[in-house]
Structures are given as C-alpha cells and as structure tokens.
Amino acid sequence: MxxxxxxxxxxxxxxxxxxxxTNDxxxxxxxxxxxxxIINSETTEQLEMSEHELRIEIESKNVSREIIDAVENEIQRIKDSKQFMYQQEQFQMQKEEEIRKKRKAFMISTGYNFEGYKIQKYIDLAHGEIVLGTGFYSELSASISDLLGTSSKTFEGKLSQAKRAAQEQMIINAMTLNANALIGVDFDITTFSNNIIAVSANGTAVVIEKIEK
Ligand SMILES: [Zn+2]
Structure with missing residues (x-):
C-alpha cells in the first residue's frame, strides 16, 4: 500500500x-x-483559491521537486479539462439559443402562402403525432355525463394540449429539414379500439423569404 x-x-x-x-x-x-x-470549482475565483490552497498545503509539507511538478501537472490537467467542459457548455448554449431563435421565427399556416413572403423551396411533408393512452375515453364519457362541463373542459384541455404537442413535433420535424415555415397544416384525430387516441399534425415544410419592397 x-x-x-x-x-x-x-x-x-x-x-x-x-x-x-500519477501512477506513482x-x-x-x-x-x-x-x-x-479544484475539479468542482464553479468560478475562476473559486478555482484560483482552490489552487492556492493546494499549493500552500504542498509548501507546508516540504515535498520533493518531483512531487511539486507532478501536482502542478495535475492542476494543469484539471484546468484543461474544465476549460474543455466550459467550451462544450458554451457551444451547447449557443446551439440551443440558435434553435430557440429559429423556432421563434418559424411560421405556420393552414393556407398555402404568407403575406409579404414568397416560397423559395418546397422541401417535404412534415409530421408530428401524439398518442393519448388508456383512460382517455372514461374521461370522455364522464365529461359527457357531466353537463356542467368541468370534466369536459379537462377533456378539451387534454385534446388541445395534444394538438399543440403534435404541432410542436411537426415543427421540430420541419426544422430538422431546414425549413423555416409550414403550409397546408392540418390535424387528424384517429381513434383505436383499445381506448387509444392519436392526434397527428401534417404540413408541407418550406423555405420562405421576405419579399423586398
Ligand atoms: Zn495526504
């Protein structure tokens, strides 16, 4: 040992x-x-303080030059890997920000054009689907018997939530095709015998461009 x-x-x-x-x-x-x-420090200040603390400890122990060098190398190695992680994080954040911006600017229409824009390219069909599981119909019948409508609101709420989620999936699908808009968007609701309901959204993914005036 x-x-x-x-x-x-x-x-x-x-x-x-x-x-x-090191191995030794x-x-x-x-x-x-x-x-x-040092590894867990979250700010440059924390990092420097932790480094300082380690160096003071080493100095107070009167260890060999070789060990001091090994420790310094280790500090550098930790800092390099932290720097790499930080860069990765930055890169990830930039990417997410880009996607958020694209999503915000993304346009969808049930029609076939956008006022003030021309369609530059038709890409492909885009599709999104959400499946609502068992228990949906029991809620539905409950909502029908409840004419005062509190559960029917729940039902509607669920359905429109599912529609929104299907739409969002369709948009993500279109964005991965490098589209910035969807035209001819419609929704289908499919019911299956085993208490399952599927809400799907379909549209044509396109690239649109603002018409210069
Ligand atoms: Zn020790």
Whole structure:
C-alpha cells in the first residue's frame, strides 16, 4: 500500500477516498479533497483559491521537486479539462439559443402562402403525432355525463394540449429539414379500439423569404 505523496500518511484499504496524481503519486483521503475542490470549482475565483490552497498545503509539507511538478501537472490537467467542459457548455448554449431563435421565427399556416413572403423551396411533408393512452375515453364519457362541463373542459384541455404537442413535433420535424415555415397544416384525430387516441399534425415544410419592397 502506497503512502500519500503530500502528507506521507499511509493510504489504507480498498474503499478509501484518494486522488491519483500519477501512477506513482497518490493523495490520501485528507489531501484528495484539495484536488476535488479544484475539479468542482464553479468560478475562476473559486478555482484560483482552490489552487492556492493546494499549493500552500504542498509548501507546508516540504515535498520533493518531483512531487511539486507532478501536482502542478495535475492542476494543469484539471484546468484543461474544465476549460474543455466550459467550451462544450458554451457551444451547447449557443446551439440551443440558435434553435430557440429559429423556432421563434418559424411560421405556420393552414393556407398555402404568407403575406409579404414568397416560397423559395418546397422541401417535404412534415409530421408530428401524439398518442393519448388508456383512460382517455372514461374521461370522455364522464365529461359527457357531466353537463356542467368541468370534466369536459379537462377533456378539451387534454385534446388541445395534444394538438399543440403534435404541432410542436411537426415543427421540430420541419426544422430538422431546414425549413423555416409550414403550409397546408392540418390535424387528424384517429381513434383505436383499445381506448387509444392519436392526434397527428401534417404540413408541407418550406423555405420562405421576405419579399423586398
Ligand atoms: Zn495526504
């Protein structure tokens, strides 16, 4: 069993919390959290403070040059991987923002044109579908018997929710086809014998462009 390269404590059994710095150098359960703090730091300030804390600990322990170098390498490695993660996050956020913008600008119509726009390209049919499961019909009959309409509102609410969700799926489908609009949009409601109802939305995915005046 190895000793902690920082404080010299013997590293105990199998389950002990430790941080492997290199194949030769391992930090014990008391020193490992100093690395963990760097790994888990959420701001540059936290990161720098955690680094500082680890360096002070190392200096106070009078360890060899080799160990100091190994620890410095490890700090750099952690920082590099954090930088990579940060860049990934930024990239992901930018992508999501782009999709949100495109979704916001996306236009749909039950008709075949948009005032002030021309259709530049017809791409393909786009489709979205939501299946409502068992229990839907029992709610429906309850809503019919309840003429005062509270459950019928629930039913309508569910159906329009399903329509909206089907529409949203259709739009996402069209966006993946690089469309920025849908024309000729309509909805179908299909009922199946086993208490299942499917709401589907269909339309033609197109690219539209504003007509310059
Ligand atoms: Zn230690």
């Amino acid at each position: 190895a000793n902690c390269c920082i404080c010299g404590r013997r590293i105990g059994g199998f389950g002990e919390d430790k941080h492997k710095i 150098y391992v930090a014990c359960y008391k020193c490992a959290p100093l690395f963990r703090k």
